[in-house]
Amino acid sequence: MIQVSHLTKLYGPRAAVRDLSFEVNQGEIVGFLGPNGAGKSTTMKILTGFMPASDGKASICGYDVFEQPLEVKRNVGFLPETPPVYPEMSVYDYLEFSARLHQVPKLQVSTAVNTVIDKVALGEVRKRLIGNLSKGYRQRVGLAQSLVHNPKVLILDEPTVGLDPKQIIEIRELIKSLSGDHTVILSSHILPEVTATCQRIIVINKGQIVAEDTLEHLTARMKKGLIYSMVVKNPSKEGLESLRKMDGISQVTAHGSKLAIEMKSGTPEIRDKIIEMAVQRSMGVLEFSVEKISLEEIFLQLTTIETSSQPASHSADHSQGAGV
Amino acid sequence: MKISLRNIWTIAGRDFKTYFTSPIAYIVIAGFMVIMGWMFFFNLSHFNMQNMQYQQFNMGKGVSITEGIIRPLYGNMNVIFLFLVPFITMRLFAEEKKLHTIELLMTSPVQLSEIILGKFFSSFLLVSIMLVLTGVYPIVLFATGNPELGPIVTSYIGTLLLSSCYLSIGILFSSVTENQIVAGALTFAAGLFFWLVSWATQSAGPVWGELLTYLSLISHYNNFGQGLLNTSDIAFYLSFIGLGLFLTHRVLDSFRWR
Ligand SMILES: Nc1ncnc2c1ncn2[C@@H]1O[C@H](COP(=O)(O)OP(=O)(O)O)[C@@H](O)[C@H]1O
Ligand SMILES: [Mg+2]
Numbered sequence: 001m002i003q004v005s006h007l008t009k010l011y012g013p014r015a016a017v018r019d020l021s022f023e024v025n026q027g028e029i030v031g032f033l034g035p036n037g038a039g040k041s042t043t044m045k046i047l048t049g050f051m052p053a054s055d056g057k058a059s060i061c062g063y064d065v066f067e068q069p070l071e072v073k074r075n076v077g078f079l080p081e082t083p084p085v086y087p088e089m090s091v092y093d094y095l096e097f098s099a100r101l102h103q104v105p106k107l108q109v110s111t112a113v114n115t116v117i118d119k120v121a122l123g124e125v126r127k128r129l130i131g132n133l134s135k136g137y138r139q140r141v142g143l144a145q146s147l148v149h150n151p152k153v154l155i156l157d158e159p160t161v162g163l164d165p166k167q168i169i170e171i172r173e174l175i176k177s178l179s180g181d182h183t184v185i186l187s188s189h190i191l192p193e194v195t196a197t198c199q200r201i202i203v204i205n206k207g208q209i210v211a212e213d214t215l216e217h218l219t220a221r222m223k224k225g226l227i228y229s230m231v232v233k234n235p236s237k238e239g240l241e242s243l244r245k246m247d248g249i250s251q252v253t254a255h256g257s258k259l260a261i262e263m264k265s266g267t268p269e270i271r272d273k274i275i276e277m278a279v280q281r282s283m284g285v286l287e288f289s290v291e292k293i294s295l296e297e298i299f300l301q302l303t304t305i306e307t308s309s310q311p312a313s314h315s316a317d318h319s320q321g322a323g324v
Numbered sequence: 325m326k327i328s329l330r331n332i333w334t335i336a337g338r339d340f341k342t343y344f345t346s347p348i349a350y351i352v353i354a355g356f357m358v359i360m361g362w363m364f365f366f367n368l369s370h371f372n373m374q375n376m377q378y379q380q381f382n383m384g385k386g387v388s389i390t391e392g393i394i395r396p397l398y399g400n401m402n403v404i405f406l407f408l409v410p411f412i413t414m415r416l417f418a419e420e421k422k423l424h425t426i427e428l429l430m431t432s433p434v435q436l437s438e439i440i441l442g443k444f445f446s447s448f449l450l451v452s453i454m455l456v457l458t459g460v461y462p463i464v465l466f467a468t469g470n471p472e473l474g475p476i477v478t479s480y481i482g483t484l485l486l487s488s489c490y491l492s493i494g495i496l497f498s499s500v501t502e503n504q505i506v507a508g509a510l511t512f513a514a515g516l517f518f519w520l521v522s523w524a525t526q527s528a529g530p531v532w533g534e535l536l537t538y539l540s541l542i543s544h545y546n547n548f549g550q551g552l553l554n555t556s557d558i559a560f561y562l563s564f565i566g567l568g569l570f571l572t573h574r575v576l577d578s579f580r581w582r
Contacts, residue, residue: 048431051580073433084428088345089338100334101432145428 001026001153001183002047007056009042009207016042017207020056029179031194032187034204040187041081043204044157047185048078060153074103077151081158083142087131091122091141094130095148102149112148120144120174136167143171147178154178156186160193172197226290228261228271233284235259242281243274257286327441331434335442339416340449349450352411356404356454363400364461367393389471395549397461398479402545405451405487406515412450413494414508416443417576421502430580440495440572444565447491455480475551482548485561489541490515492568499575515541 002024009017017039024030032040046053047060049069057064063071086094095113104112117126120140125133130141139162146154159175160168175197178184188194194201195215203211203218211218232239235254243252243259248267253260261274271288278285343349371392378387420426429439465471490511497510518541537543541564544557 045427050427050430070433070435073431076431078427078431080424080427080431082424082427084423084425086338086342086423086425088342097334097338098428098432101331101428101434103330103433 001028002058002060002185004043004047004058005056007043007046007058008054009039009046009051010054015207017046017053020204020207020209022202022209022212024183024185026183027180028200029175029184029186029198031198031201032185032204033189033191033194033201034187035189037206038189038204039207040189040204041157042207044078044155044185044187045080048076048155049073050078050080074149075152077146077149077154079142079146079154079156079159081161083138084145085130085138085141088129090127090129091133091144092117092126094141095144098145099148102151104149112150116144116148119147121170136163139163140167140171143174152183154182154184154186156184158188159186160188160190168193226263226267228263228274229287229289230259230261230274230278230285231257231287232259232278233257233286234282236281236283239278239281239283242277246270246274246277249274325435327435327438331438332442332445335429335434335439336445336449339443339446342415343412343446343450348411348415352408352450353454353457356408357457359404360397360401360458360461364393364397364464367397389465389469390475390551393465394471394475394479398483399545399549401458401483402486402542405483405490406519407512409447409451409487409490409494409515410508410511412447413491413498413511414504415498416447416495417498417572418502418504418507422504436573436576440569440576443495444491444569447495448488451487451491452484455484472551475549478548478551478553481553482545482557485548485558485565486541486545489518489561489564489568492565492572493518496568496572496575499572499579 004023005021007017007020008015020039020043032043034040042051045051047058047065049065049072052066057066059065060072061075063075065072089097092113095116096109099109099112117123120143122137122140122144125137130138133141139159143156143159146156156175160171163171172193175184175186179199186194186197198215200214201212201218202209235257240252240254240259243249243261248264248270249261250264251260251262253262275285275288371387371389374387374392417426420429430436462471462476493514494507494511497514498504498507500510501507518539521536521540524536538560541561544560547554547557
């Protein structure tokens with residue numbers, strides 16, 4: 001349904017997104033997870049035709065995003081990071097405008113608007129001016145806008161940001177109910193957000209995909225810890241033994257003078273202790289570096305708690321579920 | 325690609341309604357009508373006094389209604405539009421950028437040209453309504469005297485074209501910033517430039533002088549004011565409007581690339 005290959009977006013010399021490739025199948029709900037500045041919004045703006053990519057290809061429903069933007073836009077509903085609402089319009093008028101913009105046939109406009117008002121539970125405020133609504137309602141109006149033309153694909157950029165816990169749950173239920181009929185990509189920097197709604201997760205960091213899998217597989221992978229690499233002059237037996245005995249280290253393997261030190265997951269920072277030990281054993285440290293940033297490192301940058309007002313048990317559940 | 329009138333109307337209709345949900349349109353229209361009313365009254369009484377003097381001293385036929393009322397009245401109206409158009413256009417794109425609603429427009433299945441034309445027609449419609457409201461003055465003239473119809477009609481056509489040039493400048497400057505005040509100020513400055521450019525003709529050499537006169541928005545109005553429809557004037561105004569809207573397209577398109 002959605003195919004992205006080697007997508008790159010440069011802002012000046014800096015890449016916001018680099019060589020991104022992924023696919024989303026029909027009816028799937030896919031979570032786009034990454035810390036702030038990872039490139040989630042940039043990717044979504046490219047997919048929705050708001051901005052062109054610097055390189056790469058993307059297609060939605062078989063239409064090329066750059067060659068056939070109008071066909072793509074007809075099939076996509078988009079909720080940008082900031083809900084694109086006009087404060088001086090009433091909810092009903094705004095949704096009607098949005099339906100017309102998306103070329104809903106004239107005679108079906110009012111049905112489409114009323115249907116989406118019911119779906120997103122905006123009945124109470126249908127005649128109110130959007131400018132007078134709370135943040136939660138404005139977000140819902142934005143979501144309704146993305147749904148009003150009943151698109152095949154929904155692209156939602158941080159759909160529950162700034163909502164209260166009750167609203168968050170409602171929106172999540174709504175999004176889940178859309179799977180099957182709609183293909184959904186939603187982005188979030190909040191781990192429990194995607195674990196609660198998505199079947200598959202794409203983890204993105206600094207513009208690149210670092211993991212792409214189902215929730216269970218990701219959790220399993222996260223159990224594997226971080227790996228450091230250390231180059232020494234003298235990889236003595238005793239030295240290696242002492243390192244292996246240290247708390248938090250699960251395995252040390254030597255390839256000549258290059259050691260791979262694998263950490264247990266959830267270990268606090270002990271790099272200086274490792275180096276100290278190597279110095280004590282006269283191993284002669286030449287180099288020390290991080291071999292591979294574990295998924296966990298990235299997840300540590302993510303928000304794992306939804307809101308301070310969220311019941312503690314609820315967020316803890318989700319966090320544990322993801323193994324953080 | 326084919327342009328869809330329905331899309332243009334969707335955009336234009338929303339923008340037109342927005343004029344009347346903020347005080348701007350009311351203030352612009354009220355200000356316009358007060359100034360125009362005052363000018364009409366002033367021109368009329370000045371004209372009557374002049375003609376009374378002509379009769380008193382038997383100096384012949386006196387000034388015609390066209391020369392004494394119509395030309396100054398519509399000439400002044402053009403100056404007023406120079407001041408008012410920035411208020412009409414400053415919001416059009418700047419506000420969409422500020423509110424992020426430009427993201428809705430640009431990710432909807434409408435073409436950028438349809439969005440720009442929609443914005444243009446919403447402001448064009450507002451100006452047209454203001455012009456229709458000034459229709460009371462010719463009606464008063466027809467009720468009390470015997471004015472020529474031709475110059476009135478051509479004055480309206482000329483004014484509509486000239487103010488559309490200002491609209492096109494205004495839409496262009498509204499697309500370069502998300503700050504309405506900046507957009508309005510730039511529009512006024514540019515409008516003034518194209519209006520005054522003919523003043524520099526005397527000091528410029530003959531070739532430059534001719535070019536500057538050609539570029540001046542106001543010099544192309546003169547024929548309209550005298551009841552003459554000249555295709556080269558109409559073509560100039562239409563090209564000017566087209567160029568402004570084309571540049572707006574370029575600005576908004578390149579803004580996507582950044
Ligand atoms: N208009 C822009 N100009 C320059 N840099 C930008 C612009 N928009 C975003 N960026 C940069 O691109 C990177 C990705 O941003 P974004 O896609 O908004 O991330 P996310 O949505 O994941 O938080 C960030 O480093 C951000 O600073
Ligand atoms: Mg973002």
